[in-house]
Amino acid sequence: PSAAARSTSSSGCEAPRRKVKFDRQCSSAYSGKQSMQEPAFARAIDPGEGRAPRGDEVVAHHVLAVPPARLVAPFFGTSSFVWTNIIGVIMIALSTGYFIGGNLADRRPRLDILLKLLLVACVFLFLLPFVVSTVVQWLSSLMQNLNSSFSFIFLGSLLAIALLFAPPIVILGMTSPFLIRIVAQTDHVGVSAGRIFGLSTIGSVVGTFLPVLVFIPALGTGKTIMLFSAALFVVTALGFTAKIGALLSVAAVVPFLFPIPEARQTPGKIYSTESAYQYIEVFDRGSYRYLVYNDAAGFQTVANKRSPFTGQNYYYDYYSLLPFIFEGTPKNALIIGLGGGIIANQLRYFHPEIAVDGLEIDPKVIQVARNYFALSPDVSVFNQDGRIFVTLSKKKYDIVIIDAYTQQIYIPFHLTTVEFFTKLKDRLSDQGIVAMNVSAPREDSPLLQSIFNTLRSVFAHVYLFRIPMTTDNIVLVSDRRLDFGLLGRAAGTELQDIARFSQPLFRETEPDSQYEPLTDDRAPIEHMVDWEILKAGIKVNKR
Numbered sequence: 001p002s003a004a005a006r007s008t009s010s011s012g013c014e015a016p017r018r019k020v021k022f023d024r025q026c027s028s029a030y031s032g033k034q035s036m037q038e039p040a041f042a043r044a045i046d047p048g049e050g051r052a053p054r055g056d057e058v059v060a061h062h063v064l065a066v067p068p069a070r071l072v073a074p075f076f077g078t079s080s081f082v083w084t085n086i087i088g089v090i091m092i093a094l095s096t097g098y099f100i101g102g103n104l105a106d107r108r109p110r111l112d113i114l115l116k117l118l119l120v121a122c123v124f125l126f127l128l129p130f131v132v133s134t135v136v137q138w139l140s141s142l143m144q145n146l147n148s149s150f151s152f153i154f155l156g157s158l159l160a161i162a163l164l165f166a167p168p169i170v171i172l173g174m175t176s177p178f179l180i181r182i183v184a185q186t187d188h189v190g191v192s193a194g195r196i197f198g199l200s201t202i203g204s205v206v207g208t209f210l211p212v213l214v215f216i217p218a219l220g221t222g223k224t225i226m227l228f229s230a231a232l233f234v235v236t237a238l239g240f241t242a243k244i245g246a247l248l249s250v251a252a253v254v255p256f257l258f259p260i261p262e263a264r265q266t267p268g269k270i271y272s273t274e275s276a277y278q279y280i281e282v283f284d285r286g287s288y289r290y291l292v293y294n295d296a297a298g299f300q301t302v303a304n305k306r307s308p309f310t311g312q313n314y315y316y317d318y319y320s321l322l323p324f325i326f327e328g329t330p331k332n333a334l335i336i337g338l339g340g341g342i343i344a345n346q347l348r349y350f351h352p353e354i355a356v357d358g359l360e361i362d363p364k365v366i367q368v369a370r371n372y373f374a375l376s377p378d379v380s381v382f383n384q385d386g387r388i389f390v391t392l393s394k395k396k397y398d399i400v401i402i403d404a405y406t407q408q409i410y411i412p413f414h415l416t417t418v419e420f421f422t423k424l425k426d427r428l429s430d431q432g433i434v435a436m437n438v439s440a441p442r443e444d445s446p447l448l449q450s451i452f453n454t455l456r457s458v459f460a461h462v463y464l465f466r467i468p469m470t471t472d473n474i475v476l477v478s479d480r481r482l483d484f485g486l487l488g489r490a491a492g493t494e495l496q497d498i499a500r501f502s503q504p505l506f507r508e509t510e511p512d513s514q515y516e517p518l519t520d521d522r523a524p525i526e527h528m529v530d531w532e533i534l535k536a537g538i539k540v541n542k543r
Contacts, residue, residue, distance in 0.1 A: 097173020129222030301340030
């Protein structure tokens with residue numbers, strides 16, 4: 001028996017050596033709650049009272065599965081490295097909480113101890129949205145000599161997640177063993193433990209769907225964490241006396257009176273917001289306007305406010321050359337991954353006779369394109385995933401441009417497979433062309449070669465244009481042989497210079513049997529990109 005079980009309470013009840021049901025007087029004395037009411041929470045977990053247990057604790061616990069990724073995304077992104085750290089830290093913290101909670105509950109099985117610990121976790125969670133930026137900036141200063149993005153992203157996100165989220169998750173992990181030890185004092189251990197685990201699973205479901213579908217899009221990540229922390233704080237307060245509980249409940253309102261600091265202080269920033277998909281930011285640098293997502297390791301869209309060309313050898317401008325590679329005039333174009341809409345705007349500007357459809361999965365990005373990048377009203381915009389649109393649409397296109405990226409560096413894997421390109425081929429006209437930008441530092445990149453072989457298994461001809469002094473590669477495919485001599489038709493237009501520059505750089509690629517085509521079953525895009533970054537040691541873009 002534990003030390004607590006060997007003791008005798010002040011009311012004269014001998015603590016039981018077996019886990020049998022107490023009478024109310026002995027149970028209260030054994031729990032050590034002389035200054036507390038018998039909490040509703042304590043009564044709830046005893047099925048003899050005929051009540052279901054409260055679920056706010058487990059809901060608040062599982063709501064922490066998504067917000068860590070959203071809070072650190074503006075600084076470290078949401079790559080597989082970051083998600084590995086999030087999942088790893090949460091699992092380690094929970095395991096630690098289980099061990100500590102079980103040991104502490106055996107030595108001091110008092111509900112008031114658990115309630116006080118939960119209050120500490122709530123306070124910690126309340127502070128998270130206010131301190132995350134400061135903590136990450138401090139960590140960044142410690143790692144300023146790490147020149148590779150892998151080191152910065154992996155180590156930085158690991159330390160940030162551990163410092164910011166491990167402490168409250170350890171405490172929340174202590175809840176289940178503590179409650180099971182307390183209900184073990186009754187003769188309904190099996191039923192009560194079943195209710196605790198059942199409620200934990202329900203909490204997992206609620207804590208997964210509500211933040212993503214409702215609260216984060218409506219309130220933002222910071223206020224979502226604060227809202228669920230307040231719910232946990234109030235429910236925990238009910239375990240104390242009425243007076244203390246009322247005071248604590250009022251105190252839960254205080255954090256909402258202060259504004260949450262912006263996630264990132266970016267010079268020239270003119271707009272930022274959170275969507276269901278990412279953190280979005282728009283900022284100006286001289287005559288250029290940029291759209292970035294999450295960690296801003298790169299940019300999603302750039303527009304020159306003084307010219308229709310982006311300039312500086314950005315790949316966007318070269319897509320406007322595609323209509324010249326047709327014998328006649330192409331009728332329409334589809335852009336998968338509209339972003340800020342710069343490619344659509346350029347096509348409409350240089351080739352007003354071409355109808356342009358744009359696909360963008362994030363509705364807030366569509367708003368940004370219209371409000372901050374002057375998206376042409378002549379562009380037909382569809383708020384839909386590219387693959388779903390290609391599968392459901394019956395329309396034929398002369399030109400399809402794939403410029404869909406997550407985190408600026410990852411092409412969504414389902415837009416790179418044999419199955420996708422087979423469906424896309426059905427959406428092409430007889431003379432149709434597909435163009436896509438693949439970011440790779442060298443031509444023998446496994447990512448680039450795998451995409452070549454994937455495209456070659458579907459289309460007759462695959463061409464490459466490596467943009468000098470960049471990691472951008474424009475890949476063109478078609479079932480007809482492309483005549484790049486037709487780019488001479490750009491003579492006398494604003495596009496003649498880049499047409500003359502790029503014409504000799506287009507060439508048909510050779511097959512490389514070393515790399516297998518990408519399929520829906522196996523397309524490790526993130527893995528290939530992450531390891532490319534690791535091997536290349538690409539330097540962090542510190543703005």
